[in-house]
Amino acid sequence: MTERTQYDIVVVGAGPAGLGAAVEAARGGARVCVVDQNPHLGGQIWRHRDPSVLPGHARRWLRRFARSGCDWIPNAGVASVADDGGLLVNNMDGARRLRAGALILATGARERFIPFPGWTLPNVLGLGGIQALVKQGLDVRGRRVVLAGSGPLMLPVAATLARRGARLLIVAEQASAGALARIAAGMWRTPSRIAQAVGYRVAFRTAAYKTGTWVVRAEGSDAVRSVTLTDGTRSWTLECDLLGTGDGLVPNVELATLAGCVTQDGAIVVDAMQRTSVPWIFAAGECAGVAGQDVAVLEGRIAGLAACGRDGEARALRGARDRARSRARRMLEAFALCPGVRARVTPETIICRCEDVPAGALDPDWTAREAKLVTRLGMGPCQGRVCGPATCELMGWDAQVVRPPVQPTRVGPLVDLLRERRP
Amino acid sequence: MTAPEIEIIVDGEPLRVAAGTTLAVALLNAGVRAFRTSASGAPRAPLCGMGTCYECRVTVDHVVGRRACLVPCVPGMVVHTADGDD
Numbered sequence: 001m002t003e004r005t006q007y008d009i010v011v012v013g014a015g016p017a018g019l020g021a022a023v024e025a026a027r028g029g030a031r032v033c034v035v036d037q038n039p040h041l042g043g044q045i046w047r048h049r050d051p052s053v054l055p056g057h058a059r060r061w062l063r064r065f066a067r068s069g070c071d072w073i074p075n076a077g078v079a080s081v082a083d084d085g086g087l088l089v090n091n092m093d094g095a096r097r098l099r100a101g102a103l104i105l106a107t108g109a110r111e112r113f114i115p116f117p118g119w120t121l122p123n124v125l126g127l128g129g130i131q132a133l134v135k136q137g138l139d140v141r142g143r144r145v146v147l148a149g150s151g152p153l154m155l156p157v158a159a160t161l162a163r164r165g166a167r168l169l170i171v172a173e174q175a176s177a178g179a180l181a182r183i184a185a186g187m188w189r190t191p192s193r194i195a196q197a198v199g200y201r202v203a204f205r206t207a208a209y210k211t212g213t214w215v216v217r218a219e220g221s222d223a224v225r226s227v228t229l230t231d232g233t234r235s236w237t238l239e240c241d242l243l244g245t246g247d248g249l250v251p252n253v254e255l256a257t258l259a260g261c262v263t264q265d266g267a268i269v270v271d272a273m274q275r276t277s278v279p280w281i282f283a284a285g286e287c288a289g290v291a292g293q294d295v296a297v298l299e300g301r302i303a304g305l306a307a308c309g310r311d312g313e314a315r316a317l318r319g320a321r322d323r324a325r326s327r328a329r330r331m332l333e334a335f336a337l338c339p340g341v342r343a344r345v346t347p348e349t350i351i352c353r354c355e356d357v358p359a360g361a362l363d364p365d366w367t368a369r370e371a372k373l374v375t376r377l378g379m380g381p382c383q384g385r386v387c388g389p390a391t392c393e394l395m396g397w398d399a400q401v402v403r404p405p406v407q408p409t410r411v412g413p414l415v416d417l418l419r420e421r422r423p
Numbered sequence: 424m425t426a427p428e429i430e431i432i433v434d435g436e437p438l439r440v441a442a443g444t445t446l447a448v449a450l451l452n453a454g455v456r457a458f459r460t461s462a463s464g465a466p467r468a469p470l471c472g473m474g475t476c477y478e479c480r481v482t483v484d485h486v487v488g489r490r491a492c493l494v495p496c497v498p499g500m501v502v503h504t505a506d507g508d509d
Contacts, residue, residue: 037474038473039495049443092486092489092494110475111471120461120467122456122458123468125470126470128473129469130472133448136444136445137452138448222456223466252475353467381477381480381488
């Protein structure tokens with residue numbers, strides 16, 4: 001790991017947006033450091049232990065980054081941000097301080113889970129979680145898998161599982177057939193997307209694909225054994241070894257919130273040049289509103305250019321960015337959650353997995369803060385990253401207050417840092 | 424892709440895994456069910472697979488609370504899961 005501590009630009013996140021930002025910023029001569037919590041580059045979508053299997057554009061960006069001269073700190077998160085550009089970077093070996101002239105947040109998105117009875121059982125996994133683990137070598141051969149959730153992620157996950165030899169029993173999308181037909185109708189503008197969707201479907205052709213269908217509960221003792229699905233009128237139960245679920249994506253805005261950046265509807269607010277409300281901080285990609293990898297790369301590049309004052313070049317990319325964003329918006333609207341998904345929560349259903357807080361313990365008249373004080377909701381290691389989006393959807397509660405460190409940090413390194421500061 | 428195998432120690436037993444595997448995948452492939460035990464005593468295992476949910480945390484080389492989905496396996500690593508608490 002490099003010992004440099006002063007950078008023109010620090011990028012948080014090494015996915016499509018972070019790589020786009022770092023490459024553009026370094027091309028202009030800036031000293032750039034990328035901090036990412038994974039051992040491999042690429043973020044959730046381009047991360048792979050064998051990059052040769054990635055699509056061409058992903059390999060190109062990874063190559064450009066390798067040649068860019070940027071520093072890269074893997075396995076590390078930014079635990080706090082100070083107004084003077086000071087960052088506390090934390091990894092398994094300890095903590096260190098960096099100073100950034102400009103900060104580009106490319107912190108991505110995570111999955112949203114609307115809880116259901118049994119969702120805490122082992123072998124109930126997020127859709128993105130299954131995708132990530134299978135890419136890392138999870139053996140799914142011969143295993144009976146149910147996918148029941150929502151969003152564009154379902155098809156590629158189904159295809160991956162089928163190609164890796166899983167026995168995919170059903171792919172259940174909660175959005176209605178009518179809503180999905182509207183996206184399909186809009187796809188004539190981009191035929192490559194139709195081809196991609198057809199390719200995924202061919203890969204998992206032996207499994208049923210049902211729309212307007214969602215999971216109501218999972219059962220098992222030491223791991224999931226069966227899943228009950230419903231289409232709103234009829235319910236049926238399938239025995240399975242693995243359940244993949246997830247209800248769309250939510251932006252990761254914790255670091256931005258800590259730094260004082262304004263957010264709206266759960267995403268970081270940015271201007272046309274990807275500037276947040278804090279002058280030295282930019283945001284790009286999913287953390288500024290979920291819109292997929294094409295938007296992420298473009299926004300990252302714009303942020304990287306604008307952060308070095310190359311506004312002319314950044315402006316040239318704005319048209320493409322705006323078109324890609326509006327395409328993504330139209331598509332995501334089709335996946336709005338149906339009321340049945342919210343109604344599956346029973347009083348016994350665990351909402352906060354860290355503290356085992358059931359839905360029945362939460363009073364709808366409370367604020368999020370009251371719920372936290374009374375029940376410990378959101379006070380465990382994930383700091384509300386899983387239950388926060390759920391209670392936002394179910395109770396209408398706002399995201400919780402964010403305090404440093406924004407991720408669990410070992411006490412030893414923190415104490416060392418404090419000691420260092422004293423004369 | 425056939426990666427060379429390395430050996431790690433899981434709940435006192437040696438486990439051979441492909442080099443470069445993340446610990447979460449190694450444990451799931453080995454049939455580990457409870458990575459940790461929840462506040463009310465229930466078994467828990469990976470959910471998000473990307474470092475957000477902290478459900479896959481295990482003890483690695485005496486450090487508690489390591490997220491197995493973010494930790495690459497290295498030779499000789501000593502891992503303790505809730506499955507080993509029986």
